[in-house]
Amino acid sequence: MTDPVATLTGERRPARSGKRERLIAAACETIHAQGVEKTTLADIAAAAGVPLGNVYYYFKTKDALLQAVIETHLAGQRSTLAAIDDAHDEPGDRLKTLFGALAAQGELIARHGCPHGSLCMELDKRAEGPGLAAELVRVPLDWTERQFRALGRQDARDLAVQLIARYQGTALLTSTLRDPDLMVAEGRRVAQWIDDLAPVT
Numbered sequence: 001m002t003d004p005v006a007t008l009t010g011e012r013r014p015a016r017s018g019k020r021e022r023l024i025a026a027a028c029e030t031i032h033a034q035g036v037e038k039t040t041l042a043d044i045a046a047a048a049g050v051p052l053g054n055v056y057y058y059f060k061t062k063d064a065l066l067q068a069v070i071e072t073h074l075a076g077q078r079s080t081l082a083a084i085d086d087a088h089d090e091p092g093d094r095l096k097t098l099f100g101a102l103a104a105q106g107e108l109i110a111r112h113g114c115p116h117g118s119l120c121m122e123l124d125k126r127a128e129g130p131g132l133a134a135e136l137v138r139v140p141l142d143w144t145e146r147q148f149r150a151l152g153r154q155d156a157r158d159l160a161v162q163l164i165a166r167y168q169g170t171a172l173l174t175s176t177l178r179d180p181d182l183m184v185a186e187g188r189r190v191a192q193w194i195d196d197l198a199p200v201t
């Protein structure tokens with residue numbers, strides 16, 4: 001199974017033999033590091049070790065490759081969240097595992113920010129908005145709401161928004177200040193916050 005942390009944060013996945021898969025993996029990493037607009041198909045081809053001409057065999061446009069990147073991130077998110085569900089019976093433990101895994105990637109976030117949040121913000125500037133990329137926030141948000149609801153919280157949606165906002169806000173500070181310790185410290189605070197929550201009926 002793919003490393004949950006790597007999947008959620010967009011860290012490079014294990015190499016696969018197919019050129020299409022190598023291109024998508026290289027695109028995930030390069031777009032995270034450089035941004036959508038600065039990344040060219042030539043950059044991605046070079047990172048994947050594939051001739052530029054071959055890129056067009058699999059992806060006719062940069063947007064088609066970007067769509068594959070988003071779909072790959074989403075599949076990884078869903079797989080990871082399902083793995084957390086399987087690994088932990090208690091919703092509080094699931095929530096702490098998710099945030100702890102994200103917080104543990106402080107070094108990666110400090111270099112390039114949250115791959116999902118930054119991708120959504122960048123695509124939101126397009127006339128058509130973030131499109132499918134918005135699911136990269138909605139999927140963990142909905143999952144988080146289900147965990148808070150399982151904890152007996154009637155304000156589950158509000159708490160889910162608060163948790164995801166805490167992650168995205170801290171990721172922004174971590175990246176802007178290049179300080180991975182901010183992410184680690186927030187992970188500890190969030191774990192204590194989850195432990196302190198009581199059901200609201």
